[in-house]
Amino acid sequence: MTTRDELFPGTDATSTAHREFDWSSTSLGPVESWPDALVTAIRTLFPSEVGQLVWWGEDLVQLFNHAYTPMAGDLFPEAVGQRAADCWRVGWDQLGPLAHDALRGTAVHRTEQRLLLDRFGYLEETFFTFSYSPILGSGDTVNGVLVATTDVTQQVLAERRMSVLHQLGSISVASRDIDDVCRASLDLLAGNEADVPFASIHLRTTHDAELGEIRPVASTSATLPGRPHTATTVDRDVIDRVSASGVGETVDTTAVVLPLHASSGRPVGVLVAGISALRRFDEPYRVFLDLVAGRISTALTDAYSYAAERRRARQLEELDAAKTRFFENVSHEFRTPLTLLLGPLGDVVDDQENPLPPHRVRSLQTARRAALRLQRLVDTLLDVARGDADGFVVSLEPTDLVSLTADCASMFRDATARAGVELHLALDGVTHRFAEMDRTMWTHVVMNLVSNAVKFTTAGSVTVSLRDDEDTVTLTVTDTGPGVPDADRAKIFDRFYQVAAVAGRSREGSGVGLSLVRDLVAALHGTIDVSAGPDGTGSTFTVRLPRTVASAPPASDATTHEVAEALGAGYIGEADTWRPLDGVRTDPTPDQRQVVLVEDNADMRDYLVGLLREQNWHVTMFADVDSAMAHARAHPPDVVVSDIMLPGRSGLSLVDEARSDGRLVRVPIVLLSARAGSESVVEGLRLGADDYVTKPFQPAELVARIRVHLELARLREQLLGSAQREVSSLRTALDSRSVLSQAVGLLMVTQRMSPEAAFDHIATMSQAANVKARVIAEQLVREFVEELGSDPVG
The missing domain is CATH 3.40.50.2300 (Response regulator)
Incomplete structure (x- = not known):
């Protein structure tokens, strides 16, 4: 016979409750009358650290160990000795059949079983992993059920919520606008109605947190037991307050309103998220909803950024189109006055019947070169704008590549001769000189590269070579200039990029020449690159183009020459401005500034x-x-x-x-x-x-400004010279005063004279000897020093 004290000896609350319970009030009767099978089961489960309970007899009277007590919640201690069906009346529709299967001798095991239980005064969603094992009594009959169980609610909730957060984090904003991102987020939440029974997103009508009004974007709701509440019943004042302050609020434990951020500034809206009636709104639950709002905020940040990028792209497209129209209009407007400049200038300069004085001709030639340079600049900018907007239209025609290349390069012979630079043409490496080519594009490529080489080559040579193979034609332009630094080589073909601090004939240029060459070569389906010479100086630009042999030679070489001359005029006009100095130095006359x-x-x-x-x-x-x-x-x-x-x-x-x-x-x-x-x-x-x-x-303005600074400099030097002379005079006076003072002092000591008498004595000696008083004073001081040196104090 076993007593209650022996069967429940522990000091914990569970053992105490079992020890103090009146078991005779149940179908089990007094503890002393319990069968050995039940006593053995109790002695097995009570020391266990795994939550276990026993349901015994026809009434399934309940006993459990201390590890199980937390799972009973507020049902403890009344759960001790209760009928299982009474204790777990909420959820017995799921638990009862399992218990009866065990009573019939069938062991039952469940993993993460979802149960709706009333343990804390409300219907609660829980998850348990458990096993039901039959307990055999006398005659191998089943008299009870041993239940080993583990509460895995928090683990299941954490995994479920983590899955939702992961899905929210994987929302793609590609091809989605801001509203689509909100709807996609709420669609994901709709699949997790157990944690978020309803939700809605309210955003400002603009991204400006100060100006935009709050508007509902999308919502989702689910009908759950005990929770008729929906997102639409949340007070608008709460939504406005959270969107303004950025601090979340809980509404009657049924919903939480959380701010949504799309940047580091004020919120752009709010998330209204319902709180499940089947879960207590504890800290893990609040953290989960905060993370949901954070993930939606991240998706909105991407959506706003994507929308901003699309707006910027549209603006850039509009700006690019406007820029192209502007360049086209300006180019057309420039060409009319340029025509009116170049035509008359050419007529006057080339007029052999009415020649002008040489100095006038030189002035007009200068104006003509400037107009040609301006024409090339306008044409280049227009080509760049057209290429950006619509791409280049390639017009292939039979072309004599050798003749066209030679014509383009030869136009620089005068410029290179004046500069003392040798120009070499190596065009013999071409086996098929006739090819299908866009003459205008090829001319721009050749002349731009040669012009660039001549511009930066102050000594040495520029070599233009052309060769081909079965399907490729290769143009190389090599110079002996300073070369392109390694750091700049990758950017040399970028628009408006110019290499800094590189010596050449000029720093003038728009920075679009090489970028235009790159675009033209790309339009011809070719490539261009630049490399340095063996010693790091010099540059070699290499253009490789796919070559299609012309089925017939060009109709006339005259067209080739005309293209080279027409497009090359501006390049030559620019090259003419790189003339070297004549080196003549003359000496100024004395009166010249x-x-x-x-x-x-x-x-x-x-x-x-x-x-x-x-x-x-x-x-x-x-x-x-x-x-x-x-x-x-x-x-x-x-x-x-x-x-x-x-x-x-x-x-x-x-x-x-x-x-x-x-x-x-x-x-x-x-x-x-x-x-x-x-x-x-x-x-x-x-x-x-x-x-x-x-x-x-204005020439007069420049001359006037220079003259003003010359006069100011002259006046400044005069003032500085006068000041220096005054300082010199003052220093002489001070020196004289110092010698006279020494002489007066000596007379006062040696002759016992007053200061006035000593000074009069020096003045009298000065008049008698007809020398300056300073000379007499120096003589007196010198004589005193000499006497002192010849008669030292013993």
Whole structure:
């Protein structure tokens, strides 16, 4: 016979409740009368750390260990000794059949079984993993059920919620607008109605958190027991308050309103998420809904960014179209005045019957070259704009590649001869000289590459070669210039990119030439690349194009020559402005002001020289900063006039270096530049320039400004010279006063004279000897020193 104290000896609350319970009030009767099978089962389960219970007898009276008590919740301690059907009346429709299967001798096992239980005063969604095992009594009959169970509710909820968060995080914004992202998010939540029975998203009508009104975007709802509440019943004031403050609020434990962010600023809307009636709104539940709002916010951030990118893309397309229209209109508008410039200029320059004086012809030739350069610039910009907008239309026709290439390159012979650069043509490597080619595109490619090579080659040679094989024609243009630095080689074909601090004949250019070449080559289905020479200097541009042999030769070579001449005129006009300096240096006359002029464009340089020499100023010309600075240090000028955009170092570098040189620190510097705007002016003046003149300028204005700075410099030097003379006189006076004071002091000590008597004595000696008082004073001091030296104190 076993007593209650022996069967339930523990001190925990569960053992105590079982020990104090009146078992005689149940069908089991007093503990002392319990069968051995039941006692054995109790002694097995009570020490176990796994939650276990026993249902015994026809009434399935309930006993359980302390590990099971937390699973009973608020049903403990009343659950002790209760009939199982009474204790678990909520959920017995699922548990009862399993228990009866065990009573019939069938073991039952369930994993993560969903049960709706009432353990804490409300209908609760739970998940348990358990096994039901029959307990055999006498005669191998089943008298009870042993239940081993584990509450896996939190684990199942965590996995279920993590799956929802993962799906929310994988929402793609591609081809979705902002509303679509909201609907997709709510569609995912609709599949998890156990955690989010209803939901809605409300967004501002604009992304501007200050201006946009809140509007409902999408919602989802599900009907669950005990929860008739829906998203539409959430007070609008709560939605507005959360969207303004960014702080979530809980509405009557039925819903939570959480802010949605699409950036680091104020919320762009709110998520109204229903709270399940089958779960307590505890901290894990709140964290889950916060993460849901966070994932939706992330998707909205991507959606807003995607929408912004699409808006920017549309704006860029519109801007690109507007830019193309602008360039086309400007090009057409420019071509009319250019035609009216080039035509009359050509007529006057080439008029042999009524020749003009040579200096007038030179001026008109300069104007003609400038007009040709402007024409090429306009055409290049128009080609770039057309290529960006619609692409290039390739028009293939039979072309003599050798003749066209030779014509294009040969147009630079005069420019290279003047510059002392050799131009070599290696066109013998072509086996089939006739090919289907767009002549205009090929001419632009050849002339742009050759022009670029000549521009940056100050000594050596430029070589143009052409060769082919079965299906490819290869053009290479090699120069012995400074080369392209490694860091710039990958960007050399980018639009508007120019290599900085590379010496050449000029820094002028729009930065679109090589990018246009790249686009033209791409339109012809070819490739272009650049490489350096073996020693890192020089550049080789290589163009490879697929070649289709022409079925017939060109109808006439005249067309080829006309294309080269028509398109090459602008290139040659530009090349003519790279003429080298003549190297002639003359000495200024004593009455001439000395001007150092730094300008790389030969036409502009000639124009400025003529303008300045008309003022009887002596002008020394340079095309780069280093040469100009070397001359200025050796022969400091009265004024320096320098362009800013120069090959190698810029005019700003000249200003900075001059202001650090004691010989040039006060020399006025006037900068010239085609760059307008306050930033350029401020940069030049900040470094110490005295004036800044923007091209185009009025000749009289430039001369007047230079003259003002010359006069200011002259006045400044006069004032400084006067000040230096005054300082010298003062120093002499102080020196004289010092010697007289010493002599007066000696007479006062040696002759015991008063100061007035001593000074009168020196004045009398000065008059008698007819010498200055300072000389008498020096003599007295010298004699005293000599006497003191010959009679030292013993």
